[in-house]
Amino acid sequence: MNRRIRLHRVALRYGATPILDGVDLDVASGEFVVVVGASGSGKTSLLRLAAGFVAADAGDVRLDDAPITGPGAERAVVFQDDAxxxxxxxxxxxxxxxxxxxxxxxxxxxxxxxxxxxxxxxxxxxxxxxxxxxxxxxxxxxxxxxxxxPAFVLMDEPFAALDALTRAQMQVALLQVWSQHRQGVLFITHDIDEALLLATKLVVLAGKPSRVSETIELDYARRVLAGTPVRDVRADPAFQQLRERVLDRLFDAAASPGAAP
Ligand SMILES: Nc1ncnc2c1ncn2[C@@H]1O[C@H](COP(=O)(O)OP(=O)(O)O)[C@@H](O)[C@H]1O
Ligand SMILES: [Mg+2]
Missing domain, CATH: 1.10.8 (Helicase, Ruva Protein; domain 3)
Structure with missing residues (x-):
């Protein structure tokens, strides 16, 4: 069955501090959506909204057509500290x-x-x-x-604590698991290379408060699954250019007027 988590015009603040504003994000079955953003940009908050752990201050968060009001068995969550x-x-x-x-x-x-x-x-x-x-x-x-x-797997920087080699192995292992069952994945990371490698849809979160600055469809994950070695994928000039483009987005946002230090 084709299912969808949809965040529409979502805003979230903690106390008086706005964290997210006007965020639109869709995760459908079979999509591997990666959200990349700087530390403190509200990535975990975004995942918590989709998981139903917190409620939005504005906009709506839906599973298929029903508002998400709490956690559900169809949305499994994987944290960095494995709990x-x-x-x-x-x-x-x-x-x-x-x-x-x-x-x-x-x-x-x-x-x-x-x-x-x-x-x-x-x-x-x-x-x-x-x-x-x-x-x-x-x-x-x-x-x-x-x-x-689960129909969806929500992952918050799951590999951040791993050494580089193990991390690379886990990325490929995760893609293989996903390719068999085609869940909808929402994967959070601050690592641009990881984001580019895994995503079928890359969402760049930037600004203060954060919004979706860019959404890019990618096919590196499919190439890896088709057997292209990860190092060849990373060496692709288009991959390098995309990395620069995403970095620019993150830096521009950090340097823009009104951005917090
Ligand atoms: N429960 C909370 N109460 C108050 N502030 C919070 C809470 N959770 C996160 N924050 C703040 O909101 C901002 C975004 O946090 P978070 O979503 O964890 O970002 P990220 O995962 O991108 O690092 C940070 O400045 C963080 O300190
Ligand atoms: Mg986080």
């Missing part, structure tokens, strides 16, 4: 949403093992979290998000 439960093994962490839902033990264990293998952690079910690397823990977090077969 896993250290007292549970890997399998039970992944199966946790199914336990909440009341699934039988054998069914949820089988589902967890299948999901672990889908994220490249075949056979890790009985491990403890402290036996895993940072990248593996992120895979566990991803598996736990995906196990309820």
């Amino acid at each position: 896993l439960f250290p007292w549970l093994d890997v399998r039970d962490n992944v199966a946790f949403p199914l336990r909440l839902r009341g699934d039988a033990r054998d069914a949820r264990r089988a589902a967890a093992d299948a999901q672990l293998s889908a994220v490249g952690l075949d056979g890790y079910g009985s491990r403890r979290l402290w036996q895993l690397s940072g990248g593996q823990r992120q895979r566990v977090g991803l598996a736990r998000a995906l196990i309820v077969k």
Whole structure:
């Protein structure tokens, strides 16, 4: 089924400080939408709006045609600090949403093992979290998000704490998982290269308060999925030019009159 999260003319402020103003953003099934913006530009706030953790001060946030008034099982959220439960093994962490839902033990264990293998952690079910690397823990977090077969996955800088090599591996692993199920993805990052590589639709957030400064359709993710090595993709002159263009957007916004220091 084709589904859509839509933010329309959204404004958000904390106290008297406006953070977002007039933000339009669409995430449909099968789209990999990446929001890139400077630190403090309101990226996490945007994700929290889509997740239903906070309400907009103006405009509207909808899932299909209904206003989003809170979190929902069709929108899974993955955070940077993975928020896993250290007292549970890997399998039970992944199966946790199914336990909440009341699934039988054998069914949820089988589902967890299948999901672990889908994220490249075949056979890790009985491990403890402290036996895993940072990248593996992120895979566990991803598996736990995906196990309820969400229509949307909302990810807030999920790879920011990983070393460069692990991060690159996780980016490709995420694209592979997404290509199989074609969820709608809303992925937040301040890393322009990561944004360009993953996005089918790149949304540049800039200004004070932030608004959508540019939306760019991209196909680097599809090229990576088709087997083009990531380093070849990054070396493409068009990729380099796009990186400069996005950087300019972010810097222009920072330098514009009225921008906070
Ligand atoms: N709950 C909150 N209360 C007050 N200010 C907040 C809150 N959350 C975020 N902020 C502020 O709003 C701005 C945007 O934050 P955030 O959405 O986390 O940006 P980003 O994720 O792009 O770094 C920052 O200046 C931050 O300090
Ligand atoms: Mg943030």
